[in-house]
Structure formats: structure tokens, C-alpha cells
Amino acid sequence: MKKIRLLTPGPTAIPEQVLSKFAEPVIHHRTSLFEAKFKQLQDHLKWLFQTRQEVLTLTCTGTGAMESAVANLFSPGDEVIVANIGKFGERWTKIAKTYQLQVHEILVERGHALSLSVLESKLKECPNAKAVLFQASETSTGALNPVKGIVELCKKNGLLSVCDGITAVGILDLPMDEWGIDVLITGSQKALMLPPGLAFIALSDRAWSNAEKSKCPKFYFDLLREKKMQEKQQTAWTPGISLIQGGVESLGMLREEGLPAIFKRHEVLARCTRSAAEALGLELFSSAPSPVLTTVKVPTRFSVDEGKKIQKIMQEKYGVIITGGQDELQGRILRLSHFGYCDVFDVATGIGALELALNDLAYPVEFGKGVGAVLKAFHQA
Amino acid sequence: MKKIRLLTPGPTAIPEQVLSKFAEPVIHHRTSLFEAKFKQLQDHLKWLFQTRQEVLTLTCTGTGAMESAVANLFSPGDEVIVANIGKFGERWTKIAKTYQLQVHEILVERGHALSLSVLESKLKECPNAKAVLFQASETSTGALNPVKGIVELCKKNGLLSVCDGITAVGILDLPMDEWGIDVLITGSQKALMLPPGLAFIALSDRAWSNAEKSKCPKFYFDLLREKKMQEKQQTAWTPGISLIQGGVESLGMLREEGLPAIFKRHEVLARCTRSAAEALGLELFSSAPSPVLTTVKVPTRFSVDEGKKIQKIMQEKYGVIITGGQDELQGRILRLSHFGYCDVFDVATGIGALELALNDLAYPVEFGKGVGAVLKAFHQA
Numbered sequence: 189m190k191k192i193r194l195l196t197p198g199p200t201a202i203p204e205q206v207l208s209k210f211a212e213p214v215i216h217h218r219t220s221l222f223e224a225k226f227k228q229l230q231d232h233l234k235w236l237f238q239t240r241q242e243v244l245t246l247t248c249t250g251t252g253a254m255e256s257a258v259a260n261l262f263s264p265g266d267e268v269i270v271a272n273i274g275k276f277g278e279r280w281t282k283i284a285k286t287y288q289l290q291v292h293e294i295l296v297e298r299g300h301a302l303s304l305s306v307l308e309s310k311l312k313e314c315p316n317a318k319a320v321l322f323q324a325s326e327t328s329t330g331a332l333n334p335v336k337g338i339v340e341l342c343k344k345n346g347l348l349s350v351c352d353g354i355t356a357v358g359i360l361d362l363p364m365d366e367w368g369i370d371v372l373i374t375g376s377q378k379a380l381m382l383p384p385g386l387a388f389i390a391l392s393d394r395a396w397s398n399a400e401k402s403k404c405p406k407f408y409f410d411l412l413r414e415k416k417m418q419e420k421q422q423t424a425w426t427p428g429i430s431l432i433q434g435g436v437e438s439l440g441m442l443r444e445e446g447l448p449a450i451f452k453r454h455e456v457l458a459r460c461t462r463s464a465a466e467a468l469g470l471e472l473f474s475s476a477p478s479p480v481l482t483t484v485k486v487p488t489r490f491s492v493d494e495g496k497k498i499q500k501i502m503q504e505k506y507g508v509i510i511t512g513g514q515d516e517l518q519g520r521i522l523r524l525s526h527f528g529y530c531d532v533f534d535v536a537t538g539i540g541a542l543e544l545a546l547n548d549l550a551y552p553v554e555f556g557k558g559v560g561a562v563l564k565a566f567h568q569a
Numbered sequence: 570m571k572k573i574r575l576l577t578p579g580p581t582a583i584p585e586q587v588l589s590k591f592a593e594p595v596i597h598h599r600t601s602l603f604e605a606k607f608k609q610l611q612d613h614l615k616w617l618f619q620t621r622q623e624v625l626t627l628t629c630t631g632t633g634a635m636e637s638a639v640a641n642l643f644s645p646g647d648e649v650i651v652a653n654i655g656k657f658g659e660r661w662t663k664i665a666k667t668y669q670l671q672v673h674e675i676l677v678e679r680g681h682a683l684s685l686s687v688l689e690s691k692l693k694e695c696p697n698a699k700a701v702l703f704q705a706s707e708t709s710t711g712a713l714n715p716v717k718g719i720v721e722l723c724k725k726n727g728l729l730s731v732c733d734g735i736t737a738v739g740i741l742d743l744p745m746d747e748w749g750i751d752v753l754i755t756g757s758q759k760a761l762m763l764p765p766g767l768a769f770i771a772l773s774d775r776a777w778s779n780a781e782k783s784k785c786p787k788f789y790f791d792l793l794r795e796k797k798m799q800e801k802q803q804t805a806w807t808p809g810i811s812l813i814q815g816g817v818e819s820l821g822m823l824r825e826e827g828l829p830a831i832f833k834r835h836e837v838l839a840r841c842t843r844s845a846a847e848a849l850g851l852e853l854f855s856s857a858p859s860p861v862l863t864t865v866k867v868p869t870r871f872s873v874d875e876g877k878k879i880q881k882i883m884q885e886k887y888g889v890i891i892t893g894g895q896d897e898l899q900g901r902i903l904r905l906s907h908f909g910y911c912d913v914f915d916v917a918t919g920i921g922a923l924e925l926a927l928n929d930l931a932y933p934v935e936f937g938k939g940v941g942a943v944l945k946a947f948h949q950a
Contacts, residue, residue, distance in 0.1 A: 192594065199595045199810060210591030210811065213573065214580045214764045216890050247766055248629050251806045252789040259786075286788045377807060383595045385628055385766045385809035405640075405786065407667045408633040425632045426758060428766035428809070429580060430591065509597050 190507040195538045197327045197355055197481050197511060199377040199384055200528030206381060206438045214429050222429065223421035229432055230418070232439035233388055236357060236380075237372055238447075239364040243390040244414045247428040250354040250375035253387035255283050256409035257350055257371050258321075261395060263403035264288035267317045269310055269347075271302040271338070275328035275514050276352060280321040287404045292317060298517060299329050299483070301476035304337045311345050318398075319348035319370075324356030328514050330483030330523060331474040332360075339367050348395055354378055355480050357388075358442060359454045359527045370395040376431055379450075381438040381529045385428045454479045456569040457526040457535050460562040464539040467561035468546070468553065473521045481525040483513075487551060492519030494549060501545040508541035532566045571888040576919045578708045578736055578862050578892060580758040580765055581909030587762060587819045595810050603810065604802035610813055611799070613820035614769055617761075618753055619744040619828075624771040625795045628809040631735040631756035634768035636664050637790035638731055638752050639702075642776060644784035645669035648698045650691055650728070652683040652719070656709035656895055657733060661702040668785045673698060679898060680710050680864070682857035685718045692726050699779075700729035700751075705737030709895050711864030711904060712855040713741075720748050729776055735759055736861050738769075739823060740835045740908045751776040757812055760831075762819040762910045766809045835860045837950040838907035838916050841943040845920040848942035849927070849934065854902045862906040868932065873900030875930060882926040889922035913947045 194201050215221050226245075233243035246253055258280075262268065266289050270280045273296040284291045292314045296302055302322060311317070320342050324335050335351060342349040350371040353362055357372065358379030364372050370392040377384035391399065391411065399412055408425065417424045442450060458479040465472060465484045473483035486495035496519040499512040513521040524542075526535050539558040547553040575582045596602050607626075614624035627634055639661075643649065647670050651661045654677040665672045673695045677683055683703060692698070701723050705716050716732060723730040731752040734743055738753065739760030745753050751773040758765035772780065772792065780793055789806065798805045823831060839860040846853060846865045854864035867876035877900040880893040894902040905923075907916050920939040928934040 192596075194595075194597055196597055198807065199597060202595060207592045207594065211588045213588065214575075214583060214758075215573075216575055216577055216580060217765075218892070219884070219890065248633070248789060249807045249809075252629070255789045283788050286786045288786070375807075377595075377810075383809065383811035384598075384807045385812065405667045405669070407664050408629060408636045408790075426579065426630045426756075426765045428630075428764065429758075430764035430811075431766065503600070509600065511599070 193508045193534070193537060195508060195510050195525050195534065197523065197525045198375065200381060200525070201530065202381055202383065203438065203441060203529050206434050209434045209437045210430055212433065215433065217423065217426055217429055225433060225436055226421045228436045229439065230421070232436065232443060235443060236439065237364050237390050238362070238366065239390050241390045241392065242415055242418055243388050244411060244418055245423065245427060245432065246387045246389065246409070246414070247385065247425065248387050249384050250373065250387050251279065252409065253373045253375070253389045254279065254352055256389060256406070256411055257373065258283045258287050258289065259404040259406040259409055260399045260402050260411040261348065261350070261371070262287065262289055262318065263401070265290060267292060267314060269294065269314060269317045269320045271307070271320065271322035271333065272296065273300065273302055273323065273329065273331055273333065274298060274326035276323050276326055280352070284321065299331060299474045301331045301333050302338065304334055304341065307338060307341055311341060311347070317347060319350050321350045322352065324351055324353045324362060325360065325478040325480040327355045327481065328517070329474055330478050330481050331476045332478035335362060336367055339369050343368050348398065355527070358450060359480050361447070361451050364390060368392070376435065379528050380435065382431055382434050386431045386435070454527055456566060457530060457532065458482060459569060460532060460535050460565040461524055461526055461539070463561040463565040464558040468543065468558045480527050481523050483521045483523050486520055486522060489551070490549070495519030497549060498522060498545050501548055502541045505548070506541040506544060508538055510538065532562065536562045574889045574915070574918060576889060576891045576906050576915065578904065578906045579756065581762060581906070582911065583762055583764065584819065584822060584910050587815050590815045590818045591811055593814065596814070598804065598807055598810055606817055607802045607813060609817045610820065611802070613817065613824060616824060617739055617820065618771050620746045620771050622745070622771045622773065623796055623799055624769050625792060625799055626804065626808060626813065627768045627770065627790070627795070628766065628806065629768050630765050631754065631768050632660065633790065634754045634756070634770045635660065635733055637770060637787070637792055638754065639664045639668050639670065640785040640787040640790055641783050641792040642729065642731070642752070642779045643668065643670055643699065644782070646671060648673060648695060650675065650695060650698045650701045652688070652701065652703035652714065653677065654681065654683055654704065654710065654712055654714065655679060655707035657704050657707055661733070665702065680712060680855045682712045682714050683719065685715055685722065688719060688722055692722060692728070698728060700731050702731045703733065705732055705734045705741065705743060706859040706861040708736045708862065709898070710855055711859050711862050712857045713859035716743060717748055720750050724749050729779065736908070739831060740861050742828070742832050745771060749773065757816065760909050761816060763812055763815050767812045767816070835908055837947060838911060838913065839863060840950060841913060841916050841946040842905055842907055842920070844942040844946040845939035849924065849939045861908050862904050864902045864904050867901055867903060871930070876900030878930060879903060879926050882929050883922045886929070887922040887925055889919055891919065913943065917943045
């Protein structure tokens, strides 16, 4: 018997009580029954985003919502600043260029966060830029951006702050209205503990007024049309109904836990993972480690191929699925995710599998040292 | 106890053995386990589309796939002909205009199909048109287009045939390669007996070579990128994994039934429904009735409000959800769908509820006359 455990940055594990909801018949979306369910989801989402704005539900994955932000807020030729601190930052650039925006990119060395002083200089260099596009937490490197500072600089300089919170909302505190985030995005398969297939996006009043002037083509991702419909508990197009039904359940669970407890849980799990890494002699990859996932460097004694093997052994021999580096980081880092339906014993299991896999590759491991560090850090928190 | 029964044009009822699949854990998409599952789905889809082309899986609903066809095949300024025989035909026009295509629309009176001679004249009038965009079966009116004839005219005149088969693939015979359909589209919540959230699209070689020249902006819906990934059993973006898992099951069921039996079943169910309508004195709305759904006129003795009430009573009192007319057809027609996970007893149940609802509104009904006609037509087939 080999149990499969997901310690990946999405899809994450789904609670049994949510999974069982998907075995229920799908309700028709043009009925009052659906509208009542959707209203519940909408209320939960506003709570999760900490906003009074409509949080729109789109039937697509996170990238679709990122594209919708670009296509709805801007027009060809508009200038934007992108914080490219990793693969997902780079995606902002690609999307913006697709719509013929003029992109001023801040390319940050992998593993680091955006520096506020660098952003400040860039803002001076680009007086015509309309927005800063960035990630809250960059999943490809495990770096956490200083969201509050970025948003403040945007406000001070009259730019829109467009935040990809796909692996951040419901994990770390991003009070949209209080901080003044103009666009906030997440996806169903992350902290929301659902399968992939839905994305969520909320816009500030300022962002909505930009949407009215945008000249980029969009139809399926037309947010103004969606807003009009979703204010009446309907969607412009047939939505991912089963995920909406499951979402009422999973968001209900999160709401019962409460935002402060959720943020605390993730902070503690991150601390546990970092302690374990240290105990196993593994160096952190990111200089600004995120509470979402912890990236560690593959020890230098291993080749790139051996680096990939650690993850492969964990998956194939021990059933614990983590992710390695992408693109140029392949075989050089390990990414241990600790969010969503995840507690201290899931983290301990992941570290246990890591100990076994490292030992299989003749890395000197004192069994239990990493797991012990997890438990100790948990106990102290 | 009130059982809910969906006799709607999507979402349709989902088989219990498919629903139970959704209660299983979601597999991670960047694993060989997923790739093996996805390969099965791809094989099933090629069988369903009757094509040797890749059938791409997109995480969106049908409208997203329609948009992807426009955004990937054309460039701003390109001329296209749209067969607007209903609300979904009109949608082609709206999408094409969004991307600044020049649209030559054939506006057909609601209830009728596109006439091939009208199309032939339009083709002569518009020598620069690059494609004809049309529906196989128009869900808003229940009219069936002469797909084979449309495709032949397109071929003869060197135009691409872009067929929205969202409520047609897996219901009626649309052999993509044999007929030479250039683009064929469907969605998960139709004949595929799945919840909404996935759409499927296949392109002919000729359509693919158009895609290489297209200048419309697209990112999430970039089909060339998807093709490159899906040829390796991967997707460009995180896909709707749970629906893919369920799709292997539901398409497996369809494949066991076999295409000839599937097409026969729908043809028979349509005949049963039309017989029942006749027996109840209800006039067909469409002059080209589709095997997908049967539209009947609300008897003239009823006002528009009473017309809407028939559907409301069926739903609220008897738990049978059918759809009425949309937009200008509200309260004027009833749409009885008979596709997907649907057999003769489902049709008989729908007709039974219709008899009861009509009687509730003081329409003279001899109970069992409609249901009897269903059974008789079934017996004769």
C-alpha cells in the first residue's frame, strides 16, 4: 500500500468532506437553488479577500484570471511595471506583451523578493506607468514580496497595484480594502482546498473605473459583464458548478477556523519546515522565505540529476509529492509546500520522506532530526 | 420528497458512477499518473470527434472555446460569415467583432435552420470571407443546421468551416475528418455527462496553418501552445483535473455504447418527444427539429407570463427542470432536452410532468396521452 500525499503548490489535498460534495448531483445554474449557493460562496469570498467588493468567480485557472486583469484594465500601448522575481512574475510580462502593453520589467535574481527601493527608482524612471504587476508570494522560488510596501508606493505615485495572490490569499494576511490593493487574484486549487478549475478576482473602485476605459479585446474574460451578472448571483457563462458547490463547503471550513488562526497556522508550518531544513543541514534558497512554501537548495554534493532524483524518490518510493525547481532551477532546489489542507503532521510526514530519500542517496541523515525539529518548532509556537 | 431531474441543455444529468469519481482524491497534473489518465481521455475524445487530430482540452466552458477559435484562426480585419440562427449564432458575431473581424451575418428567422442556397449567395457576395462560423444544433431554438452541406460549400469555396458542436458532438453524427470540418468544439456538461468546466476543440490541418498566421492577442487560450503541451499529455496551464478524471469514466461509458447506438438513441428520443408534443396538441417551434432538444410553442391561449409559468410549475411542483425561451422567446417556447445521460423513461417523465403542469393551468389534457405517445414511438423504433 502506498498512500499518495500532495505537498505541492496546487493542486493541494482536498478535505474528505469537500470531496464527498462532488459526488452530489450538479444543480442547474439558472435556478434559485444555484443562486442561493452562489450567494453563500460570494459571502465567503468577500470574507476571504477582506473586501466589500464583488469577488468574481471565473471558470478557468489562475492564469486566465491574470489575463483577465490585463485585458480589462489596460489598452494597447499602456505602460506597466512588472516585478519579475520568478516564473510567475515573468508570466505577467508575457501576458502584458500579448496585449501590446509597454512593459518595464524589474528582473530580480531568483530567490529574492522585490526591493522597495528598487521599485521606488523604477517608479521615478517610468512616470507614465499605470500599474505595478506583481506576485504576493512567488511559487517558483518561495520568495515573499513586501506587498504592503508595494501597494503603498503604488498609491503614493498614483499607480494601480495588481497582485497575483494565487498562492497567497487564505494563507497570509492581504487585507485588500485596508491596504488598498487594486486587483487581487486567487485560484481554487490553492488555499481554498478545491480541485483546479475556478479562479477568483476582485477589483477596487479605481480598478473598475479603469476597466470602463480599457480597449483590449475580451469576451469570455469580460469582467464588467461578469460583475453585472454576479451582482445578481448569476454568471455570464455556464460556471464550474460542481466546484462552486464544493467551495461553499471548503470556504465554510476555513471560515470556521478564522483568518487569524489560518495565518498563524501557515506561519507556524513555515517555521517548522525551516527548522527541519536547518536541522538537516539544508540551506534555504530564498532570502525572503514565504509562509506558503519553503524552498531549499539541493546540497552542492549532488549533481543536477541527483537533485531531481530526491524529488523522484520521495514521489515514487514514498508517495510524497513535492515539487522541484522549474526551468533553470531544475535539480537545484526543492519546494516544500505547506498550505491549504495541511497541518503539522503533514509537514512532519514530508520531512520524514525527505530524510528517507536523502539517506537513499547516501546523504548523511540522522533519522528523526528533521522531524524532531518540526515537532519542536510546533511545540514552541 | 421531491427528486430533481434535469432535462436541460447543459448541465445534464451525470451518471452515478461518474459522480462517485469526483469524490476521489485529485491527482497532481505534473505526474506520470496524470499523463496516463489524460492519454485515455485524449483517445476517447479522438474517437468521439471522429478525428485523427489532437482534441485539445481547455479549462473553461464552451464560450471560451468559441473565443479561442476566433482568437487563434483570424486577425483583425479578416472577413467571416456568421450563420446567426439563434442566440448562440449571435454569440459568434459578438466574439468576432470583439476581435475586430469584419462580420457578414446571415440573420435567420428564429426556429429555422440556415438554408444552403442562402449561404451560397452570401459566399458569392463575400469573396474575401475566410470562414463560416455556425452551430451544428442551435440550442436556443432547437433548429438543426445542415452541417454536411455547409462544410461542403466551405470546402468548395476555400473557406474554413468553424462548427460550434457544443450541444451536438456525441449526440448526432459529425465525422470531423470524413466531412472535413475545420474546427469542432464541445463542452463537458453536454453529451459528455460531466459537470461544466472543460471545453474541447479540434482543428484540421488547414485550421492549424491559419493559427500560425493569426495576429489576435491570446494567452490562456493560445491553442498552438496547448497543442505542443497536449501532444506530450500535459497542458499549458493547470487543468480541471477532477473533470478529466471523471471524463475518462463518462467517455468510457459512451464508448461502450458505441457511436451508432448513441446517435440512434438520440434520434429515437427526439422522435418520442415530437410524438408526445403532437399527441398533446403542441406545435413544434422549429422547422428543422434537432435530435438534441425539442422546442414547442406555448399554446396561443396562454399569455407570455403563463408560458413562463408552465416551466416554473414543472420545476417547482414536480422537480423536472426544463428550459423556456431566452430573450425575445421568453414565455413563447418550451425547450425539452433529450441528450446526455437520458433514456426513454427520462423523456416519459418529462412529458408526464408537462401533462400535469398543463393541466394545472387548465389546458385540456388527457393524462397519459403524451406519455403513451413516447412509449409507442419508442416501441416502433
